[in-house]
Each structure stands twice: as structure tokens, then as C-alpha cells.
Amino acid sequence: MSLRPADAAVPCPVARAVDVVGDRWSLLIVRDAFDGSRRFGDFQRGLGMARNILSDRLRRLVEAGILATQDASDGSAYREYVLTPQGERLFPVVVALRQWAEQALFAPGEPHSVLLDKRSGRPVAPMQPQAEDGSPLRPAATEVRKVR
Numbered sequence: 001m002s003l004r005p006a007d008a009a010v011p012c013p014v015a016r017a018v019d020v021v022g023d024r025w026s027l028l029i030v031r032d033a034f035d036g037s038r039r040f041g042d043f044q045r046g047l048g049m050a051r052n053i054l055s056d057r058l059r060r061l062v063e064a065g066i067l068a069t070q071d072a073s074d075g076s077a078y079r080e081y082v083l084t085p086q087g088e089r090l091f092p093v094v095v096a097l098r099q100w101a102e103q104a105l106f107a108p109g110e111p112h113s114v115l116l117d118k119r120s121g122r123p124v125a126p127m128q129p130q131a132e133d134g135s136p137l138r139p140a141a142t143e144v145r146k147v148r
Contacts (some may be wrong), residue, residue, distance in 0.1 A: 011147035021090065022063045025049055025057045030087065031094050033067065038080040066090065096127050 007115075010016055019029055028047055037043050044054055058081060061067040066087035072078040083090075098115060106112050115124045129137040 003011075020060075020095075021066065025053060026061060027094070027097070029057055029061060030066065030083075030090055033081065033083050033087065034091060034094060037148060039072070039078055040081075043081070050089075061087070092127065095124060099124075099126055 002111050003047045006060050010019075021030060025047070027045055032043055032046050037046055040054065040058070043049075043058070044051060045055070055114060058067065062069060062081070065084055068084055069079045077093070095115065116122065117124055131137045
């Protein structure tokens with residue numbers, strides 16, 4: 001992915017990531033791609049967003065190397081959007097947001113969708129940053145070394 005000149009001057013990885021996938025629609029498109037959506041109509045029906053906004057966000061995600069287009073798998077004239085390896089690396093980000101929301105934005109017992117491990121049928125274990133020795137890593141135990 002090539003950066004715009006303004007992006008190249010930003011040394012913060014979080015700021016660059018938010019510039020690419022930080023708006024509501026882009027992250028929801030990525031989420032739906034993980035859930036199996038592949039065609040424009042699938043995204044549009046699932047998200048209920050305006051066609052022009054969806055078209056813009058899909059274009060940006062393709063330009064960023066998060067999605068790629070390919071011929072439809074059923075041989076029709078349609079094009080499909082698929083996650084690239086770079087896009088698949090966003091999976092932990094989507095899971096972390098999901099798990100944070102489950103804890104912070106739902107009342108106890110309030111129904112919500114659940115992410116399951118297909119092998120076991122059980123909910124995915126909570127994500128936790130780990131120190132080199134495997135112990136939980138808390139924010140106070142980290143520091144950001146800024147570029148000067």
C-alpha cells in the first residue's frame with residue numbers, strides 16, 4: 001500500500017491505521033467480509049448503507065490492499081471482494097473491538113451475537129496482550145517510544 005504524502009509524515013502506527021480503517025463503514029465492511037460477504041449487493045443488504053458510500057469505502061479498502069476483487073466464484077459476470085492476507089491480519093482488531101464491546105456496551109444478560117470457534121463450538125477466548133514470558137501485559141507496563 002502506498003501512503004499519501006500526508007500519511008508518510010505521520011510516525012504513529014495507530015493514526016495511520018485509523019486513516020485506513022477507522023471509520024464505521026470500513027470496519028463494518030471488513031467485519032462482514034470475515035462473515036462471508038463477497039459481493040456488493042451482499043454488503044449493501046447487510047449494512048443498509050447508501051450505494052455511493054459503499055462503493056467509495058470498497059474502493060478505498062481495495063486501494064489500501066485490505067480487499068481485492070476477483071471474478072465471481074460461481075462463474076457469473078459479477079465481481080467479488082475478498083480479504084487479502086493484509087486484510088485477514090485485521091481479524092484480531094475486529095475480535096478485540098467485539099470483545100471490548102461485549103464487556104463495556106452490553107448489560108449483563110443482554111443478547112448479542114457471539115463469535116464461536118468452529119472446532120469446539122465455544123466462544124472465542126478473551127484476547128489479552130502478553131509479555132514475552134506469556135503473562136498478561138497491562139497498559140502501565142508498556143511505553144511508546146516516539147519518533148523525534
